[in-house]
Amino acid sequence: MEFESIPGVGPKTAERLAALDEPERALAAGDVAALAEAPGVTPGRAATIARAAIKAEHDDAGEFLATDRAREIYRDALALLQDRAVTDYAAKRLETLYPAASTSRIEEVREWATQAMEHDPDPEVLDALSGVEPLESPTGIRVRERCLATADAERHAAAEAAYPEISVEIVEDARGLADLATGYSTVIVLDESFAGIDIAGDVRVEPDALEKPAMVVPERLLAFFAENRDRLRAAAAVARAADLDTPCDLAVLDDALSRLDDEGSVVPDDELARLRQAVDDLDAAVSTGESVANDRLREAIEERDVTIEGSDLLSLVEQGAGVDSLLSRELEDEHAAAIEAAREHLVDALALDAGEAEIAAQAFPEEPTFPVEHDEAVVSRLREELTAARDRRATRLKRDLAADLADLREDCEELVHAALERDVELAVARFAREFDCTLPELGGSGVAIEAGRSPLLDVSFDAVEPIDYGVAGPTLLSGVNSGGKTSTLDLLALVTVLAHMGLPVPAERARVERYDSLHYQEKSQGTLDAGAFESTLREFAGLVSGTGRRLVLVDELESITEPGASARIIAGILEELAGGETTAVFVSHLAGEIREAAGFDIPVDGIEAVGLEGGELVVERSPKKGVLARSTPELIVEKLATRDGEAAGDVESFYERLLEKFE
Template sequence: MKLNSEAREIYRGIKEEIKKRVQLKESLNYLEEFSLTNDKEEILRRQRYLQEGFSKIRDDLKPVLSKIKPIRFRKEYLHDRLLVVSEEEFERAKSLDICDVSLKPEEGYEIILSTNSYGIEVELSIGEIAPELYILPLWENRETLKALATIGKLTNSPSVAEEILTELKKLEPVMKRKELLENLDEIIRREEERLNSKIEERLKEFSLTLSGKELLEFLRELKDGNYGAIFSHFSQVENEILGEIRKSEERLSELLNLDVEVFSRENLYPVEVSPETVEFLRAELEREIKVETYLTSREILKRIKHIIPKLKEELQRAYELEFLRAVKEFTKGFVFPEIASGGIAFINGRHLFIENPQPISYVVGSIANFEGTNGERIVILTGANSGGKTSLLETITQIAILAHMGFPVPAKKAWVEPLDELFFFRRKRSSYGAGAFETALKAFARSLTRDGKKLILIDEFEAITEPGAAVKIIGELLKIAYEKGFYVVIVSHLGEDLKRELPFARVDGIEAKGLDENLNLIVDRQPKFGKLGKSTPELIVEKLAKKKRGKEKEIFERIWRAFKA
């Protein structure tokens, strides 16, 4: 179905409302599959798809679906890997485009994979050469896997995510070591502080306290060159400090799962680890972690590689469920329209973008029987200003567009005929003069040129030209539309004049009933079929007569009395 610019603006607004409710951007791809169509069978297929999909959506799915993130298997997980192969394997290895390939080991690579490195036999496959390309993204997206497992339970669909999570537990020890590597500077600093604190405590405990007699004896021994007594005290403290150093290194060795000797034995206080030693330790730890990551990833991948395609399907299903959830949320309280021939009609239709709108029932054409109608395809909508005439045109447009997308519509019941084109001509409040009139006239004429199923909605054409001319122009335009079998609803204050010109047209009216206690117009926005609606200037004069003071009040009261005469 083709739309003019104003109708397309409403179409965009509908899609934006759905997009606001979609939590996962990947789910938006499904919205593109619901572009406008006038194929009846396609509309019915979409309706069946949505009905079935809505039945699977539960309220507790929303927070779970929000945790889904894309799982991308990327080459960025490999930075410095070299595959060492024979000459006959070289071209095939290069074609895999996974990592650098060479006939011999080269400098600058932390890990070199070949049939001789680390005792690993490497097949020329991604799974053998770079299993981390699969396993690390899965590890980083464990929350997504947990969410997929939960979604499987909530929708009674078996999930492979549980099995993958079980296998990924084998990677936990390696990942813990990786965390230690990332925090190595902090770990060493804390151990330095702890060790120096221990040494300080021991030095405070050590003291040399001598009585007068002991002092004389001590000085005599020093004079005789006997230093053994004092050195024995220091030697004892030194041994205790060395013991604390060994305990610290044992603690680090156990924590890092690596033989560690980092503290100097020469300068016992304060102890510190040199930057060079830390970097050496980091390099050793990093090398071991890379090897462990590779070996463990390869082991895990062998067990789960066959179910990764199924995991990708589950991710797509999650995106689809999120789309369905968002559409169901947007269309809560809506109904799927009946797709038939004869125009458009609805019972208790509601405007999408007005808060707490008054439900309206309306029909254009013979698609449904409403009292006061006779299958008219040309309708003139008249009535009070601010009575909801423009809003009704918008509601008709919204229902027509949603129906042609295959979505439910905001109504208690609805009937829609598939259309080739929909034109909505909104009143341009700021456009006056010959230029605006000419532009509008050409646009209306274009809407009548092509044949086919067509709905044309026009909002107060006479606002941009003279009333007398407007009757003639609108009359001829509506005659052409009638002759071509189009459906038209035109908002106009010239209903009485147009009715005389167009006996085939139905004139509906929205009427103001009076004033409320705050002197606001009371309007029943439900049009009266086949009845001319008055704009009730008398009520506006009455309102001004009651609100104004002094001389102005006298003037409006006089005008009001004239209405009653």
């Protein structure tokens, strides 16, 4: 894919996208999390890129949302969806849904939304989703007890690039390898020419090591799983609760994760635990072994029957007077037993195996001496042996676990992606359930809504009165103040936007013509000055001269200038829109005047107030076809003219004469 062919993607961004493992797949799937892994690409930018790629794929170059108010309706609809997402990923992923003019894109999302609406937003699933996030790759890993070795400069450079976590050394011969083996627990040689060389230590010739990261640096994979363990377990919980079809064997994953600790190290088996403990306890065990030997010798000397009192002999011995000869002549057996006791204690305390015990036996020399002291050189050798054995064991366990996890990595990525995508689907399902939505029909002429309720109103959705309304072609919508005219326009806009996003709409039933654009002109705040008035007329000039199927919603355009002029201007605009492919609803208190000024028989619908109760209007919210709704002042005059016995004759006649003016 030519990334620069995506609108808004320049050379720098294209280069960053190319650094991803599978950028084409991420773009095709709208995978915001994967795109956000590109250097310098934020999640918000990733969503914009994904949306642009989708539009390019469906040849959807137009801008459906043609005005600021239309874009506000889209943002409000998107916010309703995002509020029902649990994860940040889903919230960003929902931004790839947009109102499209492309039939293929609308149908693609409708098919997806149909399946999404079937999902049950089970609380257990939603709770598990709270712990799911896109997987992350840890950085800053450094392994110091292992190195790679090669005699080839080019291979050396390749190894450094492939394995920044470990040292890569240049060696020329066996002596160089032997030197490395004294400083590293494990040396991995990349050159086959070194095969067969016998060198002390853990030296391995692995010519294909550059293709086996799990073998060379198992810490990389272990750190990845340790870093993402909670996310993986949360994703597994989602998979179980939602019965997701995933390629990952969850039982195998659970077992592998249980073998890993929080720091990315392998949970030790019995042998590694023994070796770790032996290294940690070595100095203490040697010291205690000395004490065991010296205590036994002390007791033997004190109890010994020689030509001088035992206590006197002890005093002389402690002063160093002929200790070797005295012990050799008088206490040879006792000294040997004390040394044996020290050795047994060291072996038992550290749980040493046979080979380690042979070295440990030399830690306490057999030559008669008192007090008994260990041989530091031997203890150092034992420490090196135990440390090397510990590191080799740890590396082996790491490699074994890394080999198991390597087989799981791709499956785990799919597992997490499936859980995150389920959150996107559940957001749509929750939206549809909470707002009693249905997928609308697409086609026909105009917009028709049955029992539609707007979730954008500033009241509880349960308190919203459902309305029925259908409109095609240019139409005037009249009605009393606060009767719901603007809310009706908002509902028309919302249903149209959601339908073109391919999503369900808040109605029992709806049909929406497939439009190329939505123009929504909101109510102006006060009369405009000459410059602003001219600018508004220019906007409508561009609108009436445009082409394509359009839905045009205009709220009280008469407020831009004097009522008389406004009526004539609106009538002229409607005349221009008539006869084309435009559905237009103009809300106006001047519907009668506009109808008279129009050069064609313009339909007028009305939101009627059926009366006043306690000073409050009682309104029939669904617009009535072919009805010019009465104004609030007319209702008040009618109430005053018809109430019984509360007005004198002349006053009552005054109200009746006023009421006649409305006829």
